[in-house]
Amino acid sequence: MEKRSTWPDNRDVSLLVDAARGIRGERVPVWFMRQAGRSLPEYRALREGTTMLEACLRPEMAAEITMQPVRRHGVDGAVFFSDIVTPLKVAGIDVDIKPGVGPVFGTSISSKADIDNLVSHRLEDSQEIRDAVKICVEELDVPVLGFGGAPFTLAAYLVEGKPSRDHLAARALMYSDPESWDRLMTWAADITGRFLEIQIEAGASVVQLFDSWAGSLSLKTYEEKVLPYSTRALSYATVPTIHFGTGTSTLLGQMASICDVLGVDYRVPLDSVAKRIPGKPLQGNIDPALLAAPWSVLEKHIDEIIEAGKAAPAHILNLGHGVPPTTDPEVLTKIVSYVKGEL
Numbered sequence: 233m234e235k236r237s238t239w240p241d242n243r244d245v246s247l248l249v250d251a252a253r254g255i256r257g258e259r260v261p262v263w264f265m266r267q268a269g270r271s272l273p274e275y276r277a278l279r280e281g282t283t284m285l286e287a288c289l290r291p292e293m294a295a296e297i298t299m300q301p302v303r304r305h306g307v308d309g310a311v312f313f314s315d316i317v318t319p320l321k322v323a324g325i326d327v328d329i330k331p332g333v334g335p336v337f338g339t340s341i342s343s344k345a346d347i348d349n350l351v352s353h354r355l356e357d358s359q360e361i362r363d364a365v366k367i368c369v370e371e372l373d374v375p376v377l378g379f380g381g382a383p384f385t386l387a388a389y390l391v392e393g394k395p396s397r398d399h400l401a402a403r404a405l406m407y408s409d410p411e412s413w414d415r416l417m418t419w420a421a422d423i424t425g426r427f428l429e430i431q432i433e434a435g436a437s438v439v440q441l442f443d444s445w446a447g448s449l450s451l452k453t454y455e456e457k458v459l460p461y462s463t464r465a466l467s468y469a470t471v472p473t474i475h476f477g478t479g480t481s482t483l484l485g486q487m488a489s490i491c492d493v494l495g496v497d498y499r500v501p502l503d504s505v506a507k508r509i510p511g512k513p514l515q516g517n518i519d520p521a522l523l524a525a526p527w528s529v530l531e532k533h534i535d536e537i538i539e540a541g542k543a544a545p546a547h548i549l550n551l552g553h554g555v556p557p558t559t560d561p562e563v564l565t566k567i568v569s570y571v572k573g574e575l
């Protein structure tokens with residue numbers, strides 16, 4: 233892919249960026265999805281009295297929250313603290329994040345007029361996002377990971393107006409009104425693409441595209457109705473890309489075709505993915521449930537994952553989904569120490 237030649241030469245040389253480029257280092261790099269957030273008492277203290285989206289759009293606060301898990305755990309990367317709907321908020325869309333629920337929109341999208349209105353909102357720029365990422369890049373000696381929500385996951389929220397289990401409304405729209413679906417998904421790809429681009433311009437070294445809900449789709453639907461738009465979103469990235477979804481076992485080949493590193497959830501062993509998709513760097517896939525297990529159990533699980541990851545050209549150790557809010561943060565610190573050979 234020609235975009236590789238545009239990777240800036242002066243980006244961090246680090247275990248994480250190397251792995252994302254398919255280069256295996258002396259040990260696996262490690263970070264955790266949702267490492268910034270409710271599992272940390274210092275996060276809960278800082279967030280008091282501030283809504284989630286307010287916190288995302290206060291540069292000093294968003295930067296501080298991004299850096300907290302790096303200081304505490306010594307992870308190899310800092311995932312930017314924000315949300316998949318932050319760019320929508322910046323673009324003027326009526327969205328809020330309800331604690332314990334997730335993103336909730338003022339209106340759901342059901343008619344062509346709703347889509348006309350939606351696509352009139354553009355993300356030009358966000359000084360807040362830019363400044364927050366810049367602070368982290370300047371202060372940290374590990375790479376900053378930017379991220380965005382994949383068009384389908386965003387559309388699933390937008391069409392329902394709130395989180396849903398099976399995304400029926402979105403899945404109906406794609407077939408009942410293909411033209412509206414195309415407009416909605418093209419728009420969502422561009423807004424997420426621009427969000428990624430802003431983070432990269434501010435210094436993010438790697439970006440991850442989350443398609444959390446793609447697992448509810450058949451392979452055929454995914455290929456026809458989703459993949460072209462995820463491709464479009466990722467085309468904005470000029471740094472290595474990671475693509476992750478949950479329950480996506482049947483879709484992994486297609487997802488891998490549009491990114492540099494394939495994120496694997498906890499349901500599929502890494503060595504089986506490496507066999508299916510040879511030559512692909514992989515990220516994953518500690519079962520978040522085992523963070524609450526005795527250390528001896530967790531240690532064995534991590535050993536197995538690192539071993540299985542050797543079947544891929546490079547491996548970034550992570551969870552198979554986000555850190556549960558009830559996690560004892562000391563367990564995460566211990567995992568990092570273990571991986572670094574410090575235990």
Ligand code: CP3
Pocket residue numbers: 264265266267268269270284311312313314315316317329330331332333334335379385442444554
């Ligand atoms: O990984 C990180 O540490 C970076 C920050 C991050 C957040 N959200 C912060 C957040 C990232 C990468 C996300 C992505 C995100 N947001 C996804 C994709 C990843 C995934 O988990 O599948 C999705 C689907 C969302 C939408 C969303 N935002 C949900 C479902 C929730 C949880 C609602 C709840 O309270 O249980 C949010 C809110 C959210 N985003 C929180 C955080 C830390 C919790 C808000 C709080 O602390 O008050």
